[in-house]
Amino acid sequence: MKKPQVQQLLLMVVLFSFMVANSQNKSKNNAPLFSNFTYQGDDQVYKDNPLKSDEFYTPILQGCYPDPAITRKGDDYYMVCSSFAMFPGVPVFHSKDLVNWTDLGGVLNDVTQFNPHDTGISAGVYAPGITYNPHNDTFYMIVTAFSGGLNNIIVKTKDPKKGWGNPIKLGFGGIDPSIFFDDNGKGYIVHNDAPDNGKERYNGHRVIKVWEYDVENDKVIPGTDKIIVDGGVDPAKNPIWIEAPHLYKKDGKYFLMCAEGGTGGNHTEVIFKSDNPKGPFIPAPGNPILTQKYFGRDRKNRVDWAGHADLVKGPEDKYYGVFLAVRPNEKNRVNTGRETFILPVDWSGEFPVFENGLVPLEPKLKMPKGVSENKTGKEGFFPNGNFTFKDDFTTTKLDYRWIGLRGPREKFITTSKKGLTINPFDINIKEVKPTSTLFYRQQHNSFSLTTTIDYKPKSDKDLAGVVALQNEGSNYVFGITMKDKDYYIVLQKNQKTRRDAAVNSTIVGSTKIDIKKSIQLQIKAKGDEYNFSYSLDGVNFVTVGGPVSGDILSTDVAGGFTGCLLGLYATSNNDASPE
Structure with missing residues (x-):
């Protein structure tokens, strides 16, 4: 065969192959x-409760944004929520005033590091914590990841707006971890766990553990774990699902805030106090400090399941708490899922109390002092209400x-x-x-x-x-x-x-x-x-x-x-x- 004929034949083969591949690609x-x-x-509650110029709506994050955790650096607030098998994992938000929030995407956005490809929708990652450490100017996001063998992990950044580092595996079990840094820079992790082997007394019996944290090497210190709450506020009543712990320090004392009662109709938020981050922790006599479990199901604009909270100092150093709750429809369905709500917190006494957190929750709040404008839904800020x-x-x-x-x-x-x-x-x-x-x-x-x-x-x-x-x-x-x-x-x-x-x-x-x-x-x-x-x-x-x-x-x-x-x-x- 002559050279021109060979070239012509090769060209025909290439063209035919391209046509077949293109046809297959179109079909596929x-x-x-x-x-x-x-x-x-088009929710009626927002039609019936229009905002005044000094008001904003709660929930601040409508839809499935549960298990909120919050931290502050200067005038910047950062908040994270659970995402389960949604991708990217752990949505993170930023605000200057606790009213107007911008969506920064997800913390775990690299599928080579967090890959929930084979998990049910309610697995993946949930109950994150976020803490700013002023001693090394670093933000820490800690979470339990039910995929890829990660378990409890921590990721860090100097600036949440610019992305996060690689996940670091932590050597302990349990769920719902959060990290706390003391005035001297020492770190502690608290989390929910099962009781010690052979010591489970009833179904739903859980404990809260604390570990000392090696800040230099980003790992818990072996042998430092200790149970600081066994069962809940009143162990004699067999309380269930003590979880979502957060440590705080105020006036030289340590406060441990937890959810108790499960995430349904008996959900509550409770508080303990100690002279030491490793206990012993004594429950407040006025627990719970937040719940909606005492009220009838037929109340108007019903909000329920309130709990799983975190505290932060807001504008002018007034405390606020973010927490999850649900807004059931007329058939008591919770199709919008567990959402992120906010309330002011009164910490003028010995223990913090959510203001109006023990009466039926209202759909709107007064804006924090010093906040002049509600920009939700405008200028790139996350919307709420009817939008x-x-x-x-x-x-x-x-x-x-x-x-x-x-x-x-x-x-x-x-x-x-x-x-x-x-x-x-x-x-x-x-x-x-x-x-x-x-x-x-x-x-x-x-x-x-x-x-x-x-x-x-x-x-x-x-x-x-x-x-x-x-x-x-x-x-x-x-x-x-x-x-x-x-x-x-x-x-x-x-x-x-x-x-x-x-x-x-x-x-x-x-x-x-x-x-x-x-x-x-x-x-x-x-x-x-x-x-x-x-x-x-x-x-x-x-x-x-x-x-x-x-x-x-x-x-x-x-x-x-x-x-x-x-x-x-x-x-x-x-x-x-x-x-």
């Missing part, structure tokens, strides 16, 4: 384009409120002037694996979510749309797929009735459609009632299979620790077959 990456996303809150969040996805940097599950969002998304493309994984939303779903937390009991989607599935294995998800075994999938040669909108309900059971999937409703242009998808909730709708003309919405109950999106039905997540979803492993 049948990616939907999302645009014009709008989330709008509208819009995103056209045309910027290269997504808002930090958009998160992944069990892995980084960057693995499956691309943005352009047209919007957001999700490259589908061969993974179903029901699998305990990273899914190609971009999530936004449900932040109101009543809300609407609308987005535009351009998508034509190639087979019945392709689906793209929106999801409302409490966990991998409790969710709704609402999307576009195929059956035979026709396009359908389908609503699938996925529910696991027992932890050890398979997920039961049912088709709630489906409709054949003619896809000629982009389609709008909508989730609309009013308390427990959810509607999933679509529009072919951008004006008239048609509900599919609804209304449906949001019960499976609540922790009291689905279990676990998270709130409902609303997602933009694509998969090449669909099993929702239209009927």
Whole structure:
């Protein structure tokens, strides 16, 4: 064969290979384009309680932002929350006044160091602590990580706005650690743990331990651990789940604040006092110092489950406490999850007490003295109350409120002037694996979510749309797929009735459609009632299979620790077959 013929043949082979690869790539990456996303809150409590110029709303972080911890350096406040299997791990916020907060993203944002790829949604990381150490001008974030063999870890930074260092494994068990630095620079870690072997007296019996901490080498000092609380405030009453400890020092005395009673309806916050950081700690006679457990379930604008708190000196050295609580809907569901609230704290006496923390909580507070303006929802500050969040996805940097599950969002998304493309994984939303779903937390009991989607599935294995998800075994999938040669909108309900059971999937409703242009998808909730709708003309919405109950999106039905997540979803492993 002559040289020109060989070259021509090689060129044909290369072109053919490219065409085949390109065809396979198009088939494999049948990616939907999302645009014009709008989330709008519509809770009645905010309509009934408009803000005056000197007021702000609590919760300060609506939606699933539980287990808050807070610290201060000068006029800068930093707060962290639990994230479980959401990615990145441990969201961190900054404020100058405790009213206006900016979202700094997640502390654990390197998947090579924190990889929750095979954990249930309520695993991952939770109950972080954050402490500023003035002796070495360093911030410490300490947390329990239930993935990758990390267990209890600590990460450090000089400036939380510029990122964090690598996780450092700590040599102890238990959960809910926090770190405290004494006036002399010495460090201590306190955490929840099981009783010593053979000494557990009842189910829910836990202890609080303290360790001395080697600040130079970032490790606990072996042999220094000591149980400082055994059971809780009154051991004779068999108290359960003493946890979330924090150490403070005031007027030469040491104070240990903990949650007690479990994270549900009996949740409380209690306080102990000692002359030494290693005890003995004596409980305050007026415990609890914060709870909502004494009040009827039918009260208006009900807030419940209050506890798991942390204290900080606020503006003009007035103490404040951040804590978790829930806002149930009319069916006592907690679809918004455990949120971050704040209250002023009176520490004029021997022990701190949350102001109005032992009466039914109100939705708004007076701003701290010296704070002149509530800028929430403006100028980049995190919103609360009833607000509208819009995103056209045309910027290269997504808002930090958009998160992944069990892995980084960057693995499956691309943005352009047209919007957001999700490259589908061969993974179903029901699998305990990273899914190609971009999530936004449900932040109101009543809300609407609308987005535009351009998508034509190639087979019945392709689906793209929106999801409302409490966990991998409790969710709704609402999307576009195929059956035979026709396009359908389908609503699938996925529910696991027992932890050890398979997920039961049912088709709630489906409709054949003619896809000629982009389609709008909508989730609309009013308390427990959810509607999933679509529009072919951008004006008239048609509900599919609804209304449906949001019960499976609540922790009291689905279990676990998270709130409902609303997602933009694509998969090449669909099993929702239209009927």
